[in-house]
Amino acid sequence: MKQLLLLAASTAVLAGFAHADAPDDKDLRQQSVIVTAPGPDRLEGELIGNATSIGREGIIETLGPTLGDTLDRQPGVSTTFFGQGASRPVLRGLGAERVQVLTNGIGVIDVSAASPDHQAAADGIDAEKIEILRGPAALAYGGQAIGGVVNVIDGLLSESLPEDPASVDLFSAYNSVSEGTEVAGRGQMVQGPFVFTLTGSARDFGNYDIPGMAESARLHAQEEAEEGPAHEEEEHASGTLENSFAQTTSMAGGVSWIGENAFLGVAVRQQQAQYGLPGSAHEHGDEDGDAGDAEAAEEMPFIDMEQTRYDMRGGIQFDNSFLKEITATVSQADYEHTEFEAPGEPGTVYKTDGTEARVEASHEIGLVKGAFGVQYTDKDLGAYGDEAFITPTSSNSLGAFLYETIDWENGFGLEGGARIENAERGNAAGDTDFDLFSASAGAHQHWDNGWFVGLQVSHTERAPNESELYADGAHLATAQYEVGNLGMDKEKGLNIEATARWESANASFGVNLFRTSFDGFIYLAPGLYEGAAEVDGLPVYLFSQEDATFTGAEIYGQAYIPQGLLKADWTLDGGIDVVDGELDSGGNVPLMPPLTINAGAKADWGLWSAGAHVTWADDQTDIATGELPTDGYTQLDLRADLNLAELGFGKDGTTLFVDARNVTDEEIRYSTSVLKDVVPAPGRNIRVGIRAAF
Template identity: 30%
Template sequence: MKKKNIRILLSLILIAAHCPFLFTQSAMGRIEGIILDGSTDKPLENAFVKIQNTTLGNVTDKNGIFEFVSLPYGKYFLEVSFVGFKTYSYEIEVNKEITQGIIIHLYPVPIETSPIIVTGSHSNSKFDDMNELINVLKGKELERELGMTLASTLKNETGLSIRSMGPAPARPVIRGLGSDRVQITEDGIQTTDLSATSPDHAVSIEPFTIERIEVIRGPKVLLQNTTTIGGVVNILRDEIPESFQQKFSLSAGIYGETVNKGYLGSVVTKIPLGKFVFRGEISHRKTQDLNTPIGILKNSDIITDNYSVGASFFEDWGLIGVSVRQFETNYGVPGGFVGAHPNGVDIKMFKRQFNFKFKHNFHSEKIEGVEIQLSRDYYRHTEYERADLIGADFSIYNYRGSVNLFNNQFLFFDRGTSGVSFEFRDFNIGGFVFTAPTKSLKLSGYSYQSFSLGRFSIDGAFRISFDKLDPRRANPSSKTEFLINRKFWTYSLSVSALYGLTENFFVGGNISKSSRVPTIEELYSEGPHLAAYSYEIGNPNLKSENGIGSEIFSYYKNDKFFFMITVFRNDLWFYIIPRNTGKINSQTLLPIYQTVGESALLTGIESHLELELLKDLSLNSTLSYTFGELKNYNSPLPQIPPLKYFAELKYFADQLTLGLSTEVSASQTRIDFFEQATAGYAVFNSFIQYSLITDFAVHNFSLNCDNILNKEYRNHLSRVKIIMPEAGRNFRFTYRVYL
């Protein structure tokens, strides 16, 4: 009997050693989420959600909702698939009883955001939802809006307009603010070019290979920029792949338009190999001179070549990746202005950029992960008065890096990002430009945090920066008083609050303190800039730009209706602008522009409407208006866009979409001295899109007709409005295939 008891005891010990779960109960959790169509934001019914490396799977209901129950705490990989849509992988940490707030967008083509590694407590905020609705171009909508440049692609977005000097040198303007107040980034890395400094300089981005565009406003701006009243236009390409994929993918496309006899071809591919994912991209664009309703805008042609190669190595802890991009473009700046060459100026631009990214995921309750980014750029920009005569030559060596720490629940914060960054720039100038070559250094520290308190959602951020600029003597004619070393300490703050009155109706506001350091050109310019047709004089004694921004907004959203309205006020007690003095330089016959700091006030209103009229018929519209004033003179601020209204009617029939839209602009008669007024206009456009889904590929076709009535109209922010209107009737065709 004693031996029998010993055998039973030994058996129990062995069982306990090998099966401890019989004696201890594991913590269990549940996952709940929703699957949406990334192009329409509508729920996807019967999408299949699988937990990798398990036999667990589920399908979404008619509301796109899925759930998994009785899951032990730990890390899981969800794989989401749906017929005709790209399969999506998603990593999640189950560390509480119910993990909610998971929103996954599937796309009928491989166009999506760079995946975000999240934990159960890291869900989308109401601000993210709001931004997704009004400030993001993606999927078929992005394909439909693709234009010659980034600015023309974004021109109908809420609050945006275009500053241009011909088709190529065009740049987005937000609420009347341009220059580097609007920062352009690619995969979160600031682009290196001179588009923010002069109207004749182009943005070094090929829009056709973009996967997604985000216009970031509010506190999140401070992760990139100190100017809270402006914004960040973030281009997403996934150039350094951030998600591991098991299958080869390829997208190829062609684009053509009649208004300039332009064409483009591109190929983008991702290739998995072991623990690596490689990405390659190539594109070529060529256009001739632009046709307008009254004639040809001479010297407005473009030739662009764009190449990129990237690779990432994946492990359980995260990834490490590198990429290199080369962008080359030759374009013309039209002539016909005061002091301009009769045939305009030709510009050759070259950029080569190397990027490095390291991402480590901790999967802890408080710390999500850390990310390190490093970039090195070489940029060259040459302006030719004629084939054998260089008018201006700019070159930049730029080095930048950042370290970001992503937190989950920390103190009373739900999630956030904190980090430090640096940027060193060696800016050299040659030709007949007398701005001093300058070395500059920027050091920054910043933090963005978000939390909820009952029905309140609150976002807040700060950024502190130190800038040092060291000009060098350019040539014997440079004035000694212009060669002043400058140092700036600046700080910016921003807080947004959103309150849910009901499940569908929200009100909120933002208040921010904005700052901006003068650019090298604003400080040290002192001579002709022939391609911009101006004689530019800087001010080396400028202070940093400072002001207070505020806005109040409200939105209502249900399954069939979305409406948002925003009222803003930006009070700048030192606003840096180049003003036309009305004088002409006697040697060059160029108009003299002097950089000054003035007190300025910008106020305005914006609205955004999406309405489902019928099951297959919807109406979208936006309205944007900015009122700018120089406070000390009670006179209009220069280069402010007029009131603009955009409306679009869309009809859906399975894989077919038809649309008709109109752009309506008021006249702009509130102008600065020596600025030209513009008349109002109404332009009508149409489009048709069709998707063909086969066993192996998705084919997307888009045909647009812009300015159907061949209307003569002028963009108030265009310098060529003096000699020519905007483009005439234009047919645009886009075809893309996704494998």
């Protein structure tokens, strides 16, 4: 099976060379401008780093309950999977504060980076586009984006007048695996120079089905060896994952004024979520070390979250020899979530109030094009309750950045930039202050025959986050007693990335190779707290700092074959991701993704289309202390679409579809999930839905 999948992926990637000259009006070179990238507007294929733009159609096709699940098919992307309620994307083995999740270019201003059970306040269900920048292309967003940037663009703040005076986009689907429904809609209207946009969404997912036991075979065997027959006599969840429900709602509106050379828009978004914490260890010892009672073991903890966010964005264009445009954005958000031990029994409360502002000015001097700007963040994090593992903390930072590019007519180009920043953390345990510097330099060559090669080197510095510095308490959602280290130094990374791409009208192929050496990499590992390996029945995990090296590659490709087999227009795509994270002491970085291969094929007859996608993940045996190996898996997904626009209903994109996800009901566990041994991914899911565009 492994060899067959390797052959399938390689065929999808390399098929483009065999069909490079196929005549057809479809052109795979029609790419989106990556607005998240610093400097002048550039297409995906013009960046040295690997960049991806996913439009509305692509979002719906891969939409999952959370942002990490929606994106984990993309090259170099995996998920922190924490059931249906929470997950963030992991880019090239890096997650949490090393991947910046943005909404319209500004941080999500939540607490999702502090813990994998905290939901990111952006998931894409009503988004217009999602952009992914991997590696050093995200320099202008600071050291906390060393892994990359994921920017969810919701379209509430228009910068130009839409082509249509009015438009509506609706989506609805039913998921059999959770007996769940999801709906989303957006409407836009132009009135003179004003653009009005409204969006809304809702999900109602029950507990989801799983192929077998919630507990992995490896964990089951380990606990049976430790506890003997008593463990075998325990009741173990199977068939359905208890407490895995998720319910979300969001409502948002925006209005923009569009002038001849300027724009100004304001938007507000209000979202709520309530979701269970499957696998949470809420049975823990009392002060005498005795186990909790049977009633505590039956508690079903859940999170009730709410965020209100306000955004203002404006810009003005200039027609002179230097300054071309100034764009300013300011966002303010009030976030709160309560962790309930059981219905009616509120436990820990997390509150975040934050403001983030960014001003960016683009300029041009001869062949040199670039941007410079400043960014400011001010955030207060409060945690209250007996199980708060961190005390109230304030964070603020001020940074300035510069990014320049120069391209000659022969296709050769240079680019580079720098960012300086001061970050402060304040807490009753003590205050910290970090001066940070990041810089990058790169060169590329673009030929008329479709080839592009590039090389980029970057240095980044990241300040430790609140948890890494100040954590000290039981974190029951992850079954750990976490302890931070106030003496942490800043984390430094030296990255080198090489890329080679080729594209034609009907095919594309790319390879990205990267290596990042960290000075003082921060990670969570088992340890001793005041001489004890356990506190309140939970294993102690310390935030530690050590040099580490990440090495990896992404190979990806796509081919379009018009009027091929069965007289269909075929689209083939494939990709191979691999990353290895090693500590200089000889151990492994925790929670690393395995070698992963994706391969897909879609046949389009105009009115109908059908496709299949296979994901193969290898066993993950390069594990850190305290982890168990993770078995690999093969996931098969099928999809069929009826193009209702061909029948005269709605605009292009109006589609009735049916998905069959995880067709073989495979047991899937993500090695990047802290709860991988007690929270498997959903089993077979039949998803039926419709998207209507008018």
